[in-house]
Amino acid sequence: MLASPLHPEEAHRLQVLRDLNILDTAPEERFDRITRMAARLFEVPVALVSLIDADRQWFKSRLGVPFAETTRADSFCTHTILQDGVMVVEDATCDPRFVDSPYVTVAGARFYAGYPLTAPDGSRIGTICVLDREPRALDDAGRELLRDLAGMVTNEIAAAELRRVHARRSENDAWLYGLLQHIPDGVLMLDRGGSVICGNPAAEHMFGSDTGGLAGRLACALLGEDAALLLDPQHDSEAPPQEGGGHRLDGSTFPIEVKVAPMCMDGQQRYAVIVRDVTRQHELTLRSRATEERRRKHFTTATHELRTPMASILGFSELLLKRDFDADTNRELLDIIHRQASRLVDLINQMLDLARIEAGGTEGLNIGTVNVTELVEQTLSGLNGLGQNHRIHTELEADLPPIAADPLKMQQALTNIVSNAIKYSSEGTRIDISTAALHRNAKLMVAIRVADRGIGMTPEQQARIFDAFYRAGDSQGVQGSGLGMTIFKEIIELHGGHADIESRPGAGTAVTVWLPALPDHG
Amino acid sequence: MDKTILIVEDQDDLRLLVRLSLKSLGRILLASSAAQGLELVRAERPDLVTLDVWLGKGDSGLDVCRAIKSDPATAHVKVLLLSACGQQSDVEAGLEAGADHYMIKPFSPQSLGEAAAALLAAA
Numbered sequence: 001m002l003a004s005p006l007h008p009e010e011a012h013r014l015q016v017l018r019d020l021n022i023l024d025t026a027p028e029e030r031f032d033r034i035t036r037m038a039a040r041l042f043e044v045p046v047a048l049v050s051l052i053d054a055d056r057q058w059f060k061s062r063l064g065v066p067f068a069e070t071t072r073a074d075s076f077c078t079h080t081i082l083q084d085g086v087m088v089v090e091d092a093t094c095d096p097r098f099v100d101s102p103y104v105t106v107a108g109a110r111f112y113a114g115y116p117l118t119a120p121d122g123s124r125i126g127t128i129c130v131l132d133r134e135p136r137a138l139d140d141a142g143r144e145l146l147r148d149l150a151g152m153v154t155n156e157i158a159a160a161e162l163r164r165v166h167a168r169r170s171e172n173d174a175w176l177y178g179l180l181q182h183i184p185d186g187v188l189m190l191d192r193g194g195s196v197i198c199g200n201p202a203a204e205h206m207f208g209s210d211t212g213g214l215a216g217r218l219a220c221a222l223l224g225e226d227a228a229l230l231l232d233p234q235h236d237s238e239a240p241p242q243e244g245g246g247h248r249l250d251g252s253t254f255p256i257e258v259k260v261a262p263m264c265m266d267g268q269q270r271y272a273v274i275v276r277d278v279t280r281q282h283e284l285t286l287r288s289r290a291t292e293e294r295r296r297k298h299f300t301t302a303t304h305e306l307r308t309p310m311a312s313i314l315g316f317s318e319l320l321l322k323r324d325f326d327a328d329t330n331r332e333l334l335d336i337i338h339r340q341a342s343r344l345v346d347l348i349n350q351m352l353d354l355a356r357i358e359a360g361g362t363e364g365l366n367i368g369t370v371n372v373t374e375l376v377e378q379t380l381s382g383l384n385g386l387g388q389n390h391r392i393h394t395e396l397e398a399d400l401p402p403i404a405a406d407p408l409k410m411q412q413a414l415t416n417i418v419s420n421a422i423k424y425s426s427e428g429t430r431i432d433i434s435t436a437a438l439h440r441n442a443k444l445m446v447a448i449r450v451a452d453r454g455i456g457m458t459p460e461q462q463a464r465i466f467d468a469f470y471r472a473g474d475s476q477g478v479q480g481s482g483l484g485m486t487i488f489k490e491i492i493e494l495h496g497g498h499a500d501i502e503s504r505p506g507a508g509t510a511v512t513v514w515l516p517a518l519p520d521h522g
Numbered sequence: 523m524d525k526t527i528l529i530v531e532d533q534d535d536l537r538l539l540v541r542l543s544l545k546s547l548g549r550i551l552l553a554s555s556a557a558q559g560l561e562l563v564r565a566e567r568p569d570l571v572t573l574d575v576w577l578g579k580g581d582s583g584l585d586v587c588r589a590i591k592s593d594p595a596t597a598h599v600k601v602l603l604l605s606a607c608g609q610q611s612d613v614e615a616g617l618e619a620g621a622d623h624y625m626i627k628p629f630s631p632q633s634l635g636e637a638a639a640a641l642l643a644a645a
Contacts, residue, residue, distance in 0.1 A: 300607065304576065307606035308533065311627035315539040318631050323542075336535050 007081055007124060014054055016123040020161060023051060023058055030156050031061035034128070038149050039063050042113070042142065044130040049117070049153055050077045051126035060126075074101035076131075080114035081124035086143045088113045091135035103131075110135045113142070115150035120158050128153050186275035192268065194219040194231045206256075206277050208248040222247055223258055223275065230260040231271055237261035246275065255282045301469045305347055305482065309340035343481075350483040354468070357409070357490050365406040365494060369518060372400045372435055372446050375407065379414040380433075388422045388431075395434040401517035403446050405495050413491040416484040417450045417511045425454025425508065437517060444517040445497075451510035457503040465501065524548050525642045528568040530559035530586065531604070532578040536627075540572055540604070543631035544638050556581035560589055563596050569645045570638060575605035575616065584619040591620030600641040604629065 007013050017023065031049050038047040046064035050057045057077050058069040072078055076098065080087040089112040092098040103109045114129030128150045138146075180187055186203030188196050199207075199214040207214060207222055220228035224244040237260065246256035257276040264270065316333045319325075325333065357364065373396045380389055403410075421431045432451045437444060457465065464470045466489045469482035492499055497515040525548030531537040532554050541550050551566055553559035556577050563571060571590065575583040583603060590596045601623075603616040608626040616624040623637055 300609070303608065304606040307608065307627045308536070311606065311629065312535045312539060314628040315536075315543070315631050319539070319542055322632065336538070340535065 009123070013081075013123045013125065016119045016121060017051060017053065017125040020119060020125070020157065021164065022060060022157065022160070023053060025060070027061060031153065032063075034149055034152050034156070035061040035063045038128065038130050038146075041145060041149075042130045042132075044111075044132045046109075046131040048077075048129050048131075049126065050075075050114075050129060051117075052077055052081055052124075057126070064131075070103075074098070074103060076101075076103070076109075076112045077114055077127040077129060080127045080129065081116045083116070086113060086115050086138070086146050088138045088143075090137050093135075108133050113138050113146055115146045117150055117153050117157065120161055125157075186273075186277070188214065188219070188222075188273040188275065190219050190231065190271040190273060192270070194228055194271075196222070197270070203275060206248075206254075206275060207246065208250050208252075213249070219271075219273070223256065223273070227256075227258040227260075230258065233262045233269055235260055235262055241274075241276070243278070246277070254279050298468050302351060305469050306344065309344040309347070312340040313337050313344070347481045347483075350481040350487065353412075354483055354487050354490065357487060357494070362494050365409060367404050367406055369402045370405040370407050370410060371402055372396075372448065372515075373398075375405075375410055376414065376433060376435060376448065378407075379411050379418060382411065382415060383418055383422070386419065386422055388427075391422070391425075391427075391429065392418070392431045392433060395432065397434075397436050400435055400437050400446055401444060403495075403515045404518055405515065409491045410495065413488045413513070414448065414450075416488040417513075420484060421450050421452035421454065421509070421511075425452040429453040429508075440514060444519070445514045446517050447512055447514055449510060449512040451508065453508040456505040456507050456509055457501075458505055462501055462503055525570065525645070526551065526566060526568040527638065527642075528553060528559065528562050528566065528571045530554075530556070530571060530577070530583065531574040532576075533574070536574070536604075539631065540634065543634045544572070547635065547638055547642060555579070556583070556586050559586055563590055563599060564593075567596065568599060570600045570602060570641050572602045572604055572634075572638070573621075575603055575607055575612075584615060587616070587619040587621050598645070600645050602634075602638060602641060604634075 035047040035049060039045070044064075048059050048063070048065065049061040050059055052072060052075075053069075054072075056069045056072050057075050059065065062068070076087070076089060076092075079097065089095050089098060091110050092101065092104040092112065093110060098104050098112075101109075109131045111132035111134060112129060114127040116124045117126045117128060119125050128146065130146070180200045183200065184202055186206045187200040188203050189198050191197055196214045196217050196219065198212075199209075201211070203209075204211060204214055214222070218228075219231060223246060226244045227242055230242055239259075241257040241259045243255065243257055245253045247253055255278045257278050259274045261272045262269070263272050316337050320330065320333055320337075376394065376396060380392060380394075383389060418431070418433070425431065430453060432449070434449045434451075436447050436449075438447055439445070465485050468486045470485075489499065492513055492515070495515055497513060499514070500512040501509065502512075503509040527544050527548050528551040529537055529540045529544070530553045531540060534554075537552055537554065541552065544550060548569070551562050551568060553562050559571070559573070559577075562568070571586075573583040573586055577583055577586075583605070587601050587603065590599055590601060601621045603619075603621040603624045604627060605612060605616065605624070606627040613624045613626075622641055625634060625637060
């Protein structure tokens with residue numbers, strides 16, 4: 001037997017066949033009806049719609065054959081797809097191509113007539129064929145009939161392909177529609193004159209419009225004049241986004257970024273526009289600028305604060321070295337040097353402390369369950385050295401819920417406010433420390449209140465009390481770095497708490513610290 | 523003729539330091555605030571004012587300097603700014619306010635004395 005030749009564009013032909021997604025699909029009446037018709041018209045026992053795969057022929061429709069596929073090597077149809085028009089084998093036993101084929105020797109086929117089937121692009125993908133166990137001839141009418149039946153099969157294949165393309169397109173459309181509906185950026189399509197044709201929900205939301213409410217509006221009214229300048233058919237859509245001011249329909253404005261891509265649709269000039277509301281980014285930039293400014297100011301102030309005691313130390317020591325003073329003056333100047341050197345050390349320690357607390361954040365805290373009464377008592381025993389504890393009256397609520405806190409840091413925070421109360425009130429006046437558990441904004445909080453009857457503060461002084469290095473009033477006589485309240489606030493906020501300050505000049509100051517109580521208490 | 527020097531400084535220790543540094547150069551007047559300083563400038567017409575820049579309570583020595591230099595009656599008074607603000611921009615701001623000299627804290631009393639003597643010689 002002769003080897004089956006291959007189609008000259010076999011690879012392409014196979015690809016087209018596979019892309020049709022017809023191989024190994026279930027039988028379909030629209031094809032079966034054609035094979036039934038063929039068998040009846042040609043009065044043969046076997047009629048097939050055969051598709052020629054790489055190494056098999058697979059029957060999309062079969063009549064009189066019990067199997068869905070056979071090997072390709074010995075098949076008639078492999079030859080049919082190589083030629084134009086009908087291929088007829090009147091008696092296979094007389095044809096050297098097929099005389100040894102098992103279709104002939106085993107299945108007993110003698111007569112074959114087939115017509116190639118073509119895919120929409122013209123590729124030969126298979127045949128419609130009829131077979132008989134008797135040798136016979138096929139006249140012209142029979143040939144035409146077979147050609148017409150092949151045409152019907154081809155039409156069915158094309159129709160299926162068409163349906164498939166259409167389904168794929170509506171799937172794409174649905175995908176695109178869903179994407180535009182849900183994409184968080186505003187998308188607008190503009191006509192050549194810069195009027196909105198349509199916008200997605202994000203764009204409508206951004207500009208404060210109802211559904212469909214952007215249509216017909218001019219881009220310059222929504223995006224500002226600068227962005228409208230981008231509406232140029234030559235505009236480079238790769239250009240970086242243009243920043244500008246967006247105008248909502250209610251007249252309010254917001255910062256936007258706009259990208260424009262000129263496009264052509266149905267022969268018309270159009271523009272695809274992406275609008276992004278950058279309010280949040282702007283806020284972040286402003287906030288980071290403010291932080292930067294605060295840092296710069298902090299650095300300047302810190303330098304100033306360090307240079308001031310250094311001026312005394314350097315200046316007075318130089319005077320002592322170069323001039324002769326009487327013993328009293330010598331002592332006075334040494335005293336100043338010593339005091340200012342202590343102040344310098346204190347400042348440096350506090351600055352390092354603040355920097356450590358800021359850098360460590362909540363991760364730098366050594367959190368444990370803290371009993372507030374013990375916390376207050378430990379703070380007071382730490383302040384014993386100031387010799388002022390007799391002025392302090394405590395009223396500590398029994399059975400307070402515990403708090404989650406770093407006990408040492410919290411003690412440091414309390415020390416700062418209690419020592420301020422001592423420093424800014426006169427000898428002999430009373431200082432009250434009280435604690436309570438209270439609900440604030442539906443949360444159980446522990447309040448620690450420290451109230452003095454000292455010099456108090458004006459509202460202007462109160463407003464600056466947490467500023468680094470700020471010291472209220474004429475505080476030359478009062479020791480301190482000016483960082484105590486800054487450190488206090490930092491520690492309290494790291495613990496999720498906050499502080500209230502009530503103060504009146506001449507009447508005194510009360511600081512109340514609010515800290516969240518541990519929820520599982522009692 | 524004896525020269526008059528006004529020291530405007532809110533910190534007691536530093537006021538003493540400047541006074542000790544300059545006392546050999548003439549009569550010394552002391553002020554601890556901006557208002558007191560301006561009052562003394564107008565009343566005493568000193569030859570030189572040493573002026574702290576951060577005077578506390580939000581008062582600025584730069585404002586005092588501008589006030590001295592913009593009043594024709596006191597514009598001739600030499601002003602030496604003494605400040606713990608040591609950045610180039612601080613120095614420029616001081617000179618723009620009309621100061622004749624800008625000295626950064628900490629300073630050497632001897633250098634302060636020399637700078638003050640030079641300003642008094644030119645006064």
